[in-house]
Amino acid sequence: MGIAMSDKQFGDLRKIIYTRSGIHFPDNKKYVLESRLGSRLQELELENFEDYIAFLTMGPYQQDEFQEMFNRITINETSFFRNEPQLDVFEKQVLPELLEARKSTKRLRIWSAACSSGEEPYTLAIQxxxxxxxxxxxxKIEIVGCDISEKVLEIAQTGVYTDYAMRTTPTLIKTRYFKQDGQQWLIDEQIKKMVNFQLHNLKDRLGAKRFGTFDVIFCRNVMIYFDDAMKDTVVQCFSDQLAADGTLFIGHSENIRTSNQFAAMPIAQGFCYRKVKAVTKLAA
Ligand SMILES: C[S@@+](CC[C@H](N)C(=O)[O-])C[C@H]1O[C@@H](n2cnc3c(N)ncnc32)[C@H](O)[C@@H]1O
Incomplete structure (x- = not known):
């Protein structure tokens, strides 16, 4: 039997998590925090979640413990070539237009925000x-992959993957861009060099300024964990960091409020987003 979390402890903890990261744990997800952090309490020899909250918020190890907690409570599900129809739109429509628009500078910058263990930014690099x-x-191609979890970024930096990560990868890509070593798949060195990984919390809108301007931003399958207020923060950040003619891709089952900054452009299996000003210019 693990350590039980009371409703009050759950309420306090989820408020702390939300304030720090924008991740919202609804009422029916108490068991996730209880099970994922229960083992941490045992490691720390803490008797209950109240002590853990005090350890997290008052001790000298706050920063490290927040990191440890995010390593444990985030859902990092991903794979190479996840949702191929959307990636086809990137490769066959958005990318050719962008290469034409940037032919004088020959510089392209892509942000894979909330990239988990790197499968998404490496997929974009391959494309x-x-x-x-x-x-x-x-x-000069620069792809920045960022995540709040240090643990997944460590995997990303190795560029070594299991069969599970490869489950949606076309065979031709496996042959061309990976080396198989027993049960492991090693990403091609040239592709690896195209991606730079950074620890970053999407709640930190101003901290994203250090990344500079991007031509394309991918932020897929993380908005589902955010409420409207956090989504608005993230959308504002993307609007700040995206070039005027840039494109934003979010998960195909996700949505954002588009009125001010972004307009939705229909694509295969959903939408991608362009800045409102760019769309108005296109229509004129
Ligand atoms: C389900 S994965 C999605 C990975 C990839 N984008 C994809 O679609 O395959 C969600 C990732 O978002 C990260 N995440 C959650 N909250 C975050 C935040 N506030 N800032 C940055 N990353 C966050 C998690 O650590 C996790 O790795």
Whole structure:
């Protein structure tokens, strides 16, 4: 039997988590915190969640413990080439337009926000590499992958994956861009060099300024954990960090309020988003 969490402790803890990260745990997810943090209480030899909350919020180890907690409570489900129809739109429509628009600078910057263990940004790197072909050497491509969990970023930085991570990867891609070593798949060194991983909390809108401007932002399958207020913060951040003619992709089952900053553009299986000003200009 694990350590039980009272409703009051759950309420206090989820408020702390929300304030810090924007991640909202609804009433029916108490068991997630209880089970994922129960083992942490045992490691720390704490008797109950009240002591854990005090340890988290008052002790000298606050910063480290918040990190440890996010490593444990985040849902990091991902895979290479996840939701291929959406990625096809990126590769076959958005990317060619962008390469044309940036042909004088030959510089392209992509942000994979909430990238988990790196499968998404590496997928984008593979797509860009495949699209550029022999021209790849002439272009400066920068892909930034960020996440709130240090644990998943450590995996991302190794570039070594299991069969599970490869479950939605086309065979041709496996052969061309990975080396198989027993049960492991090693990403091609050229692709690895295109991606730079950074610890970043999407709640920290101003902290994202350090990344500079991006031509495309992918933020998929994380908004589901945020409420409207947090989504608004994140959307404002993306509006600040996206080039005027840039494109935002979110998860195909997710939505954002679009009125001020972004307009929805219908694509296969959903929408991508463009800045309102760019859309108005296109329509004029
Ligand atoms: C389900 S994964 C999605 C990974 C990838 N984007 C995909 O669609 O396959 C969600 C990721 O969001 C991260 N995350 C959750 N809250 C975050 C926050 N406030 N800031 C940055 N990353 C966050 C989690 O750690 C997790 O790795």
């Amino acid at each position: 860009i590499h495949r699209c550029l072909g022999l021209r790849a050497a002439d272009w």
